Amino acid sequence: MSGTIRGQMSMWSGQRDESLCLSFFCWCLIQLDLSKYVHLNPVKAGIVAFPEDYPWSGYRAYLQKEESPLIEKHQILSYFPNPYFNSYESFIKSPVIDLSNMEAELCGDGLF
DSSP: OTTSHHHHHHHHOSSOOHHHHHHHHHHHHHHHHHHHHHHHHHHHTTSOSSGGGOTTOSHHHHTTSSOOTTOOOHHHHTTSOSSHHHHHHHHHHOSSOOOHHHHHHHHOTTOO
């Protein structure tokens, strides 16, 4: 469970508080949205066809196709199930974030 959002939340919170849970959930969404924006920006600008083709992108490091000591990818990848890099790639290529399982994973049933 340590690789899940709920596991991460419980590491820094001894109790499940609804406001804390909602704040953490929102922070996760912001991080994911920013990550997606950064990796897809060169594609949307028409510079490259695929995010991994942009030479100054860290996207290849997220997919474990190259290593970079400058890129801290573990926080973002920890929000995804194993294999992290495949799940992250699916997320980047998907047009919409599916939140149906994230709320239950984060806070359990009944808090929202």
